[in-house]
Amino acid sequence: MVRPKLQIALDHNDLETALADIVKVGDVVDIIEVGTILCLQEGHRAISCIRSLFPEKIIIADTKCADAGGTVAKNVAVAGADFMTVICCATLPTMAAAKEEIKELQVELYGDWTFEQAQQWLDLGITQAIYHQSRDALLSGETWGEKDLTKVKKLIDMGFNVSVTGGLTVETLKLFEGLAVYNFITGRGISAAPDPVKAAEAFKAEIIRIWGE
Amino acid sequence: MVRPKLQIALDHNDLETALADIVKVGDVVDIIEVGTILCLQEGHRAISCIRSLFPEKIIIADTKCADAGGTVAKNVAVAGADFMTVICCATLPTMAAAKEEIKELQVELYGDWTFEQAQQWLDLGITQAIYHQSRDALLSGETWGEKDLTKVKKLIDMGFNVSVTGGLTVETLKLFEGLAVYNFITGRGISAAPDPVKAAEAFKAEIIRIWGE
Numbered sequence: 371m372v373r374p375k376l377q378i379a380l381d382h383n384d385l386e387t388a389l390a391d392i393v394k395v396g397d398v399v400d401i402i403e404v405g406t407i408l409c410l411q412e413g414h415r416a417i418s419c420i421r422s423l424f425p426e427k428i429i430i431a432d433t434k435c436a437d438a439g440g441t442v443a444k445n446v447a448v449a450g451a452d453f454m455t456v457i458c459c460a461t462l463p464t465m466a467a468a469k470e471e472i473k474e475l476q477v478e479l480y481g482d483w484t485f486e487q488a489q490q491w492l493d494l495g496i497t498q499a500i501y502h503q504s505r506d507a508l509l510s511g512e513t514w515g516e517k518d519l520t521k522v523k524k525l526i527d528m529g530f531n532v533s534v535t536g537g538l539t540v541e542t543l544k545l546f547e548g549l550a551v552y553n554f555i556t557g558r559g560i561s562a563a564p565d566p567v568k569a570a571e572a573f574k575a576e577i578i579r580i581w582g583e
Numbered sequence: 584m585v586r587p588k589l590q591i592a593l594d595h596n597d598l599e600t601a602l603a604d605i606v607k608v609g610d611v612v613d614i615i616e617v618g619t620i621l622c623l624q625e626g627h628r629a630i631s632c633i634r635s636l637f638p639e640k641i642i643i644a645d646t647k648c649a650d651a652g653g654t655v656a657k658n659v660a661v662a663g664a665d666f667m668t669v670i671c672c673a674t675l676p677t678m679a680a681a682k683e684e685i686k687e688l689q690v691e692l693y694g695d696w697t698f699e700q701a702q703q704w705l706d707l708g709i710t711q712a713i714y715h716q717s718r719d720a721l722l723s724g725e726t727w728g729e730k731d732l733t734k735v736k737k738l739i740d741m742g743f744n745v746s747v748t749g750g751l752t753v754e755t756l757k758l759f760e761g762l763a764v765y766n767f768i769t770g771r772g773i774s775a776a777p778d779p780v781k782a783a784e785a786f787k788a789e790i791i792r793i794w795g796e
Contacts, residue, residue: 381651406648406650407651410655410659458672459671459672459696460693460694481672502650
């Protein structure tokens with residue numbers, strides 16, 4: 371089984387603090403996400419500054435694009451993003467237009483969506499999906515449950531590269547053992563840790579322990 | 584019947600061209616929208632620069648927010664936005680968190696949504712919705728049809744202030760005669776016109792002709 375990647379989400383309110391955090395842990399993680407909040411606060415420079423510091427890393431613009439897919443994808447690709455997110459309730463023409471302008475699209479699964487829709491995304495040639503654990507579930511103290519894991523497995527079996535996110539800790543990674551998860555996304559799990567480098571290394575070590583090098 | 588407002592959507596790729604357009608027509612329109620593309624390209628400065636030029640106008644940040652509602656709403660409110668958009672597939676807790684941080688929220692109706700969901704938004708105290716004519720319908724040459732108008736009327740009857748958008752021209756406004764539309768949104772209908780000021784004035788004159796001063 372291919373080792374899942376580790377992604378840090380930079381959900382900072384300003385470029386200054388995002389840069390201060392990413393220069394510490396950027397070399398440890400596989401993927402750097404310019405989060406929605408940071409995109410909306412700092413615009414394309416958030417992407418281009420991080421691309422400039424990490425020319426070899428995969429960079430994701432978490433635009434959660436719902437419309438004007440072609441223009442948004444072109445803009446973030448020019449700024450240096452490899453992947454871009456679209457929201458699952460975007461129309462198929464919006465997704466198709468975005469797909470033309472960037473290396474890969476990721477569909478963010480929020481709220482209500484169906485496996486029939488997921489098949490339509492695959493049919494468009496979109497091969498990545500992001501599964502969020504329900505915020506309500508997290509707030510009520512639940513962790514990743516069988517219901518979530520079943521859905522993640524089904525998406526993987528359909529052919530998606532599935533990223534998972536929501537309340538992930540080093541301890542919760544083993545819940546996914548045996549699943550070919552593409553990528554684990556964490557934000558404050560790394561950036562708000564007392565020692566962000568150690569936190570990123572601990573995530574990576576646990577991924578390697580479970581899935582191998 | 585209250586006169587519907589006129590909103591210009593600034594869907595520019597950079598602040599320079601957006602500012603050049605809005606200084607021409609900002610005084611004619613009622614509401615200025617900082618479009619998704621512009622928000623993602625220029626960040627909070629797109630909002631704050633336009634607020635600085637038009638201290639008295641209603642300004643909307645078209646973030647189409649899907650998550651982290653509280654933070655996104657707080658950020659755009661600090662930058663000077665009065666209203667912010669959330670996507671209809673955002674969860675209720677996301678909408679509720681956003682609502683706390685800004686004067687008013689607008690739910691953007693894209694893809695699949697139901698009137699049952701719409702009632703839940705009203706129950707949260709959200710009183711604005713944005714009805715988009717289907718992009719597919721527009722591309723296939725259709726204009727606003729009975730199906731769209733029936734849905735708009737139902738949303739108004741439920742108690743929403745409804746903004747409508749998608750392929751609007753001065754000629755299509757009369758299709759909405761008799762409906763208490765809150766706001767008409769147009770982008771390139773004004774900014775790409777040979778004479779943007781004349782185009783904005785023509786929209787406003789037609790609104791006044793149909794709905795009164």
